[in-house]
Amino acid sequence: MSLSRTSTVIKPNKGLLDYKINELWRYRDLLILFIKRDILTVYKQTILGPLWYIIQPALTTLMFTFVFGKMANISTDGLPHVLFYLLGITFWSYFADCLNKTSNTFVLNQAIFGKVYFPRAIVPASTVISALAKLLVQLLLFLGVWAYYLNEGVINPNWQIIFLTPLVILFFGGISLGFGMLFSSLTTKYKDLSFLLAFGVQLWMYVSPVIYPMSSIPNKYLLLIKWNPIAPLLEVLRYGFLGRGTFDLSMFAYSGFFSFLILALGYCVFTKVEQNFMDTV
Amino acid sequence: MRDYALTTKKLSKQYRLGLIGTGSLGDDLKRAWAKIRGKEDPFKLIGDSNDRTSKGNSNYVWALKDINLEVFKGEVLGIIGKNGAGKSTLLKILSRITSPSYGEVSYEGRIGSLLEVGTGFHPELTGRENIFLNGAILGMSKREVSEKLNEIIEFAGIQKYINTPVKRYSSGMIVRLGFAVAAHLEPEILIVDEVLAVGDIEFQKKCLGKMKDISRGDGRTILFVSHNLGAISTLCDRVAYLKDGELVCVGETQKVISQYLESESSRGEMYFDVDKSKIASIASIRTLNNQNCCVCDFDVSEGIDIEVEYEVQEDVRGIVLALILENDAGPLFYTFNNEAEAPIFNHQAGRYRSCYKVPKLLLKPGKYYLTLNLGMPGELLEGLSNIISFDVLEGSVDPTNLGWRRDRPGTIIHQGVWKNGRI
Numbered sequence: 022m023s024l025s026r027t028s029t030v031i032k033p034n035k036g037l038l039d040y041k042i043n044e045l046w047r048y049r050d051l052l053i054l055f056i057k058r059d060i061l062t063v064y065k066q067t068i069l070g071p072l073w074y075i076i077q078p079a080l081t082t083l084m085f086t087f088v089f090g091k092m093a094n095i096s097t098d099g100l101p102h103v104l105f106y107l108l109g110i111t112f113w114s115y116f117a118d119c120l121n122k123t124s125n126t127f128v129l130n131q132a133i134f135g136k137v138y139f140p141r142a143i144v145p146a147s148t149v150i151s152a153l154a155k156l157l158v159q160l161l162l163f164l165g166v167w168a169y170y171l172n173e174g175v176i177n178p179n180w181q182i183i184f185l186t187p188l189v190i191l192f193f194g195g196i197s198l199g200f201g202m203l204f205s206s207l208t209t210k211y212k213d214l215s216f217l218l219a220f221g222v223q224l225w226m227y228v229s230p231v232i233y234p235m236s237s238i239p240n241k242y243l244l245l246i247k248w249n250p251i252a253p254l255l256e257v258l259r260y261g262f263l264g265r266g267t268f269d270l271s272m273f274a275y276s277g278f279f280s281f282l283i284l285a286l287g288y289c290v291f292t293k294v295e296q297n298f299m300d301t302v
Numbered sequence: 303m304r305d306y307a308l309t310t311k312k313l314s315k316q317y318r319l320g321l322i323g324t325g326s327l328g329d330d331l332k333r334a335w336a337k338i339r340g341k342e343d344p345f346k347l348i349g350d351s352n353d354r355t356s357k358g359n360s361n362y363v364w365a366l367k368d369i370n371l372e373v374f375k376g377e378v379l380g381i382i383g384k385n386g387a388g389k390s391t392l393l394k395i396l397s398r399i400t401s402p403s404y405g406e407v408s409y410e411g412r413i414g415s416l417l418e419v420g421t422g423f424h425p426e427l428t429g430r431e432n433i434f435l436n437g438a439i440l441g442m443s444k445r446e447v448s449e450k451l452n453e454i455i456e457f458a459g460i461q462k463y464i465n466t467p468v469k470r471y472s473s474g475m476i477v478r479l480g481f482a483v484a485a486h487l488e489p490e491i492l493i494v495d496e497v498l499a500v501g502d503i504e505f506q507k508k509c510l511g512k513m514k515d516i517s518r519g520d521g522r523t524i525l526f527v528s529h530n531l532g533a534i535s536t537l538c539d540r541v542a543y544l545k546d547g548e549l550v551c552v553g554e555t556q557k558v559i560s561q562y563l564e565s566e567s568s569r570g571e572m573y574f575d576v577d578k579s580k581i582a583s584i585a586s587i588r589t590l591n592n593q594n595c596c597v598c599d600f601d602v603s604e605g606i607d608i609e610v611e612y613e614v615q616e617d618v619r620g621i622v623l624a625l626i627l628e629n630d631a632g633p634l635f636y637t638f639n640n641e642a643e644a645p646i647f648n649h650q651a652g653r654y655r656s657c658y659k660v661p662k663l664l665l666k667p668g669k670y671y672l673t674l675n676l677g678m679p680g681e682l683l684e685g686l687s688n689i690i691s692f693d694v695l696e697g698s699v700d701p702t703n704l705g706w707r708r709d710r711p712g713t714i715i716h717q718g719v720w721k722n723g724r725i
Contacts, residue, residue, distance in 0.1 A: 028408060028409070028410050029408065029409055029410075029413075030406055030407065030408045031395065031396075031398060031401065031402065031406060031407040031408075032401075032402070032406045033401050033402050033403055033404060033405075033406075048438070048441070050438050050442075050443050050444040051438035051439060053444075054434060054435050054438045054444075055435075058424055058427065058431075058435060061426075061427070062424060062426040062427065065426045066426075133421055133422045133439070134399070135399060136399070136415075136418045136421045137397065137399070137415060137421045137422070137439055137440060138397055138398035138399055138415070139439060139441065296400065296401040297400055297401055299394070299399055299400045300317065300400055
C-alpha cells in the first residue's frame with residue numbers, strides 16, 4: 022500500500038481563506054461512517070425504535086390542532102388543520118433539530134476533538150445529513166395523510182412546485198448547518214450564546230409561518246417576516262403540496278442565496294476556530 | 303546526511319492564565335489593532351516561562367518556547383520531562399489538536415497520534431463497526447481498514463466478541479481493540495503518549511514489540527512520551543528533554559536520561575508547601591543514614607532510611623503512600639506504606655510521618671531516584687516523579703571479586719548463601 026507523500030506545515034493563524042476542502046474530501050469515509058453511526062444508534066435498545074420518528078410529529082400535530090386550531094382559531098387558509106400543521110412541523114422540526122444539535126458541536130465533542138485530528142466540520146455535516154433519515158420517515162407519514170385528503174378532493178396541489186422539495190430541504194439544511202457552525206464556534210469562547218440560541222430557536226418558530234399562513238399576517242408586519250429566510254421555504258412547500266400560499270420566485274431565490282451565504286460564513290468561522298478551540302472551551 | 307521526518311522551527315505556544323472574560327476580549331482587540339497597523343503582536347514579547355512554583359508578573363505564560371527539534375526518519379524519539387514541562391502541548395500541536403502561537407512544524411506524510419486509544423468508540427456499535435469508525439477517525443480509508451481487518455482483530459485477540467456491542471467489553475478489551483486499530487494505521491510518523499500504562503503486562507509487551515516493528519522494520523518514525531524511563535531507554539534511539547516549556551537537550555538516550563534525572567531531582571531533602579485544599583499532601587521527604595543525619599551519599603554497607611511527612615486535612619479512610627525506587631535503567635521496586643507492621647487505615651486530620659528502611663547491601667553502587675505517590679483507593683492525590691536522588695558508593699568495602707561491582711551484570715546485591723564442598 023502506498024501513502025501519498027505530502028508535506029504538511031502547521032503554522033499559527035491561517036488566513037480566513039484556507040478552506041481545506043481537499044481534506045474534507047479525503048475524510049469522506051469518516052463522514053459516511055458518522056452518518057451511519059448517528060442513524061443506527063439513536064433508537065438502539067428502545068422497543069418502538071424508529072416508530073418514535075412518527076409518534077413525535079403525530080402527537081405535536083394533534084396538540085397544535087387542538088390549541089391553535091380549535092382554541093385560538095388561527096387561520097389555516099381554509100386547509101385541513103391536521104395537514105397544515107403536519108407539513109409545518111415536519112420541516113420545522115428538521116430545521117430546529119439540526120440547528121440545536123450542530124450549535125454545540127465543539128462543546129459536545131470536546132473529548133474526541135481533544136484527542137485526534139480530523140476536519141471538525143465532518144461532525145455537524147453528518148448531523149445534518151443523518152437527520153434526513155428522520156425527515157424521510159416523517160415525510161412518509163405526511164404523504165399518507167396527504168394522499169387521504171387528496172383522495173377526498175379537499176386540496177389542489179401544484180404538482181410542478183412539489184418537485185422543488187429536494188431544493189427546499191437543501192436550503193433548510195444549509196441554513197441550519199451554517200447557523201449551527203457559526204454558533205458552535207462562538208460558544209467556545211462566549212458561552213452566553215448557547216442560552217440565547219436555546220430559546221431563540223423557539224421564538225424563531227413563531228416568526229416563521231409554521232402555525233399560521235403568510236396570508237394571515239397584517240401588511241405592516243409582512244416586511245418583518247419576509248426577511249426570515251425560512252418563511253419562503255415553508256410557503257413554497259405549502260403552495261406545492263396544499264395548493265394554497267404564496268410562491269414568489271425572488272423570495273425563494275433569496276432563501277437559497279441566504280443559505281449559501283450563511284453556510285460559507287459558518288464554515289469560514291468554524292475552520293478558524295477549530296484550530297485553537299481546545300484552549301478556550 | 304539523514305532525512306528529517308519532522309522539523310519544528312521556533313515552535314511556541316502561549317496560554318493566557320486566569321478566566322476568559324471581558325479581559326480576553328480587550329486583548330483580542332489590541333491584537334487585532336496591532337495587526338491592522340501592520341505591527342507585531344504586542345503579546346509576543348511578554349510572558350513568563352512555565353515555572354509554576356514562582357508566581358509570574360504577566361498574565362501570559364509560555365507552555366512551549368522556541369522549540370527547534372529535528373526528528374530523523376525511522377528513529378524512535380523519546381520525549382521526557384516533568385508534568386507541565388510542555389510534553390502534552392507539543393504532542394497536541396503535532397497532532398493538530400491545537401495550533402501553535404508562533405513558529406511552525408513541517409513534516410512529510412501522515413501523523414497518527416495515539417494520545418488515547420479507542421477514541422470515538424461508540425458503545426452501542428459492535429467491535430467490527432467500531433474498528434471501521436475508529437480507523438476512519440484516525441484517518442484511514444474504508445479500503446485500508448478492510449484490508450487489515452483480520453490482522454486487527456487477531457492482534458486485539460477478541461475474535462469471539464467481534465460482533466458484540468463494545469459496551470459489553472471489559473476495559474482491557476477496549477484498550478486492546480483501540481491499540482490494535484491505531485497500530486495498523488501505518489502512518490509515517492506515530493505519536494504515542496503513555497497509552498502503555500493500561501492493559502496487562504502481556505499486552506504491554508505486545509505493544510512495545512509492535513512499536514519496535516513499526517520503526518525498525520518499516521522505517522517509520524515514532525515520537526514516544528512516557529514517564530516510564532525503563533520503556534524510554536529500551537525503545538528510544540534518542541531522547542529530547544523538556545523543562546518549563548523549553549528544550550533542554552536532545553541526544554543519546556542514556557546521556558539525556560541521566561541529565562534529566564540529575565537536574566530534576568534534588569539531593570538529600572526536599573520540602574513542599576502543604577496544599578490545604580487537598581485531602582492530603584506531601585510535606586517533606588528526606589534520606590537519612592544510620593546516624594539519622596540527612597545525607598545523599600551512602601555506603602553500600604549502610605542502610606538507608608527514607609522518611610516522608612504528609613499532612614491530612616480531614617478524617618479519612620484509606621490514604622496510602624507509595625514509593626518507587628528507580629535507577630537509570632528503570633524502576634527497581636514499588637512499595638506501599640500500608641505494608642508496614644502497624645499500618646494506619648483511618649487517618650485523622652494531622653501530620654504523619656512514614657519511614658521506609660532500605661536494608662544495607664541491597665543496592666549496588668550507583669545513582670538512585672525516588673518517586674512518591676500519595677493516594678486513596680481509585681484516586682491519585684499527589685504524584686512526585688523522581689523528586690529526590692541519592693548515591694550509593696562502594697566506600698569502605700573492598701570490591702575486589704565481588705559480584706555486585708558496578709561493572710558487573712545484575713541490578714541488585716543479593717545476599718543468598720553459597721555452600722561449597724567436595725563431593
